Structures are given as C-alpha cells and as structure tokens.
Amino acid sequence: MFCKSTPNIRGLHDFLNVNYHLSIIIYQLSLNSTKIKNSRMKLLADKVVLITGASKGIGKGIAIKCAEQGANIAFTYLSSPEKAKEVEKELIGMGVKAKGYQSDASEFEASQKLVEDVMADFGQIDALVNNAGITKDGLLMRMSEQDWDDVIRINLKSVFNLTKAVQRPMLKQRKGSIVNLTSVVGVNGNAGQSNYAASKAGMIGFTKSVAKELGSRNIRSNAIAPGFIATEMTAKLDQEVVEGWVKDIPLKRAGSPDDVADVVVFLASDMSAYVTGQTIHVCGGMLT
Numbered sequence: 001m002f003c004k005s006t007p008n009i010r011g012l013h014d015f016l017n018v019n020y021h022l023s024i025i026i027y028q029l030s031l032n033s034t035k036i037k038n039s040r041m042k043l044l045a046d047k048v049v050l051i052t053g054a055s056k057g058i059g060k061g062i063a064i065k066c067a068e069q070g071a072n073i074a075f076t077y078l079s080s081p082e083k084a085k086e087v088e089k090e091l092i093g094m095g096v097k098a099k100g101y102q103s104d105a106s107e108f109e110a111s112q113k114l115v116e117d118v119m120a121d122f123g124q125i126d127a128l129v130n131n132a133g134i135t136k137d138g139l140l141m142r143m144s145e146q147d148w149d150d151v152i153r154i155n156l157k158s159v160f161n162l163t164k165a166v167q168r169p170m171l172k173q174r175k176g177s178i179v180n181l182t183s184v185v186g187v188n189g190n191a192g193q194s195n196y197a198a199s200k201a202g203m204i205g206f207t208k209s210v211a212k213e214l215g216s217r218n219i220r221s222n223a224i225a226p227g228f229i230a231t232e233m234t235a236k237l238d239q240e241v242v243e244g245w246v247k248d249i250p251l252k253r254a255g256s257p258d259d260v261a262d263v264v265v266f267l268a269s270d271m272s273a274y275v276t277g278q279t280i281h282v283c284g285g286m287l288t
Contacts, residue, residue: 042068042069042070043069043070043265043266043269043270043271044066044069044070044071044126044127044265044268044269045069045070045071046070047070047071047072047126047127047268047269048071048072048073048074048118048122048123048124048125048126048127049063049066049071049072049073049074049125049126049127049128049129049268050074050075050076050115050118050125050127050128050129050162050166051063051066051073051074051075051076051129051131052075052076052105052129052130052131052132052158052162053075053076053077053078053105053131053132053133054073054075054076054077054087054100054131055075055077055080055083055084055087055100056080056083056087056231056232057231057232057233057257058131058181058226058229058231058257058260058261059075059129059131059132060087060257061256061257061258061260061261062129062131062257062260062261062264063075063087063091063098064090064091064094064261065258065261065262065264065265066261066264066265066268067091067094067096067098068094069265069269070096071096071126071127071268072096072097072098072122073091073096073097073098073099074098074099074101074118074121074122074125075087075088075098075099075100075101076100076101076102076103076105076114076132077100077101077102077103078102078103078104078132081100081102084100084102085100087100088100097122099121099122101114101117101118105130105132105154105158105161105162106153106154106157106158106161107161108161110161111158111161111162111164111165112161112165114162114165115162115165115166115168115169119169124169124173125166125169125170125176126173126175126176126177126268127176127177127178127179127267127268128162128163128166128176128177128178128179129179129181129264129268130158130159130162130163130178130179130180130181130203131181132154132155132158133154133155133158133181133199134150134151134154134155135151135193135196136150136151136195136196137192137193137196138192139191139192140194143194143195147195148195151195151196151198151199152195152198152199152202155196155199155200155203156198156199156202156203156206159180159203159206160206163178163206163210163221166178167214167219170214170217170219171214171217171219174217174218175218175219176214176218176219176220177219177220177221177222177267177268177272178207178210178219178220178221178222179222179223179224179264179267179268180203180204180206180207180221180222180223180224181203181223181224181226181260182200182201182203182204182207182223182224182225182279183196183197183200183225183226184225184226184227184281184283184286184287185197185200186199186200186201186202186203186204186225187200187201187204187225187279187281187287188287200225203223204223204225204279207221207222207223207277207279208221208277211276211277212277215276215277220267220272220273220275220276221276221277222267222272222275222276222277222278222279222280223278223279223280224260224263224264224267224279224280224282225279225280225281225282225283225287226255226259226260226282226283227249227255227281227282227283227284227286227287228245228246228249228254228255228283228284228286229254229255229256229257229259229260229282230254230255230256231257234254242254248286249283249284249285249286250284250285250286250288251284251285252284253284254284255282255283255284259282260282263280263282267280
C-alpha cells in the first residue's frame, strides 16, 4: 500500500512546487507592473535635472520636489560639503540617482567642466535650473564697485556660463528646458538693491533671447520670479519687518521653497511643452 501511494504523493508535491514558483513569478510581475505604472505617473520620470546652489534654501526645495517627481538630480554647491552630502543622501533615499558637485557657476571653465562631468555620470541633461545667487545690498551712494561686480558675476554671468555649457548636449538631444530663478525685484526694482535688481532683470532679458534662439530646436527657456520666500536666511530677520512685508501680500503669507519648486517641476516637465520665453511670478500677488 505504501509503495503504490508514493507516486501520488510525489505528483502532488511537484504540482504544489510548480504552483508555488508560478505564484512568485506572478507576484514579481505584479510588483514590476506597479513600479512601471508609478514611474509613468511621475512628471519627471527618467529625466535628469541639473540645479545650481541646491545645498540649502530654495535650491534644496527644488531638488527634493524634482526627486519626488522621479527626476535624477545633479546639483552644485560652493561651500559646506557636509550639507551637500546630507542633501545627496536624502535624495538617494528617495529612490533616485543624485550627486553633488562642488563648482563655481560664475567661472566659465568650471561650468564647462561641470556639464562634462554630469554628462559622464548621468548620460543626459533634460533640465537646467539656474538658482545660485547672492545679495550685497546697499544704497547706490555707498555701494562699492566690488559689491556691484560680485552680484552681477554670480547672479547673471553664472546663468550665461551654465546655459552655454548645457546648450551643446541639449542640441544633440533636440530637447531641453532651462529655468532661471530671477526675482520680483528684477521686475519692479527696489531701493538699496540696484545691483541685485540689475542682475535679475538681466536674467529675464537673457531668458527671452535664449527662448527665441533655441525654440526651433525644442529647447525651452523660462524664468521664475519669486517674491518673499521664507528660508533659513529670512528666518534671521526681525519678526516685525517680516510681518510688515507679509501684510502687503494679497495672500497674507510668505511663500515657501515648495511654492517655487512646484513651478520648476511644471517648467521642467512635458506639461509645459508649449511654454517658453515666459516669466512666472510666484509672489502671492505682490506684483499685480
């Protein structure tokens, strides 16, 4: 009796074993299908975004928001390698490829080298976000030539440097999006910020010119003009001063890095495929 039943037991064992392996294969296929579906739902899936000055503030917010939408992130920092490593680690933890590069965007040769390195590491650059910038405020009467030169060099020349550097790979790809972070001060001016206003106004003119030059190659160029955005820097300001500014904003609040980053995602994605040469104000209605 035992010998006769053995083949049946073996057959049952083989049947269960085959079904077990089939169930694993089906489960893995289901997981892969879900991953592909989720990836397709993200606005920047499979894109590479290069962001200047992204170790803190608005730049960091842009990097995180783009990563949330599936983009691989290359970003620059000028100092504070510890902060840059933390940002890099945070981005990688979100499931995307990320790398920080210590580079000075205001230096022409350094910008060329940066783009070469990013292309070697990532293989493509789909969007450039020119975010790096400084302020050296003061009334024109007291402003030094050095203060003027530094702001123009870092805020405006860096945009020329990086845009010129990414132009070649984007032309080869026959697509690309360039997003320049200007300011409402560049649109409206502000006492005590003539150097900053000039640099940001220059960015707007540059953005429009590049849009006209490169539009036929499917390369778009747009600018974002943030208003009062709450960052680590503004947190050090006197609270009464901040409240005075907020009172004059129709939405009655300061903006956040996420408010700016959401518009960057839109401009870097294919959702803005027919938008170029524009300056989008992210200012809570400050300029109306």
